[in-house]
Amino acid sequence: MKALDFTALTIVIIGAINWGLVGFLGFDLVAFLFGNMSWISRIVYALVGICGLYLFTFYGKIGDRND
Helix, strand or coil, rough: CHHHHHHHHHHHHHHHHHHHHHHCCCHHHHHHHCCCCCCHHHHHHHHHHHHHHHHHHHHHHHHHHCC
């Protein structure tokens, strides 16, 4: 599960950087690299969304810590 957690977190960070570029510079890196709403860019956007939903489970893990 640790590998899945790190992979999901990495994909969400990439998505966050992309949205930061869109917000600050009006530049969509995913669309630039893969085309505007091409099937590859849609897969990238879908993966970011799925990983973001998966990371909601981290809230439960934070409560389980004994720090």
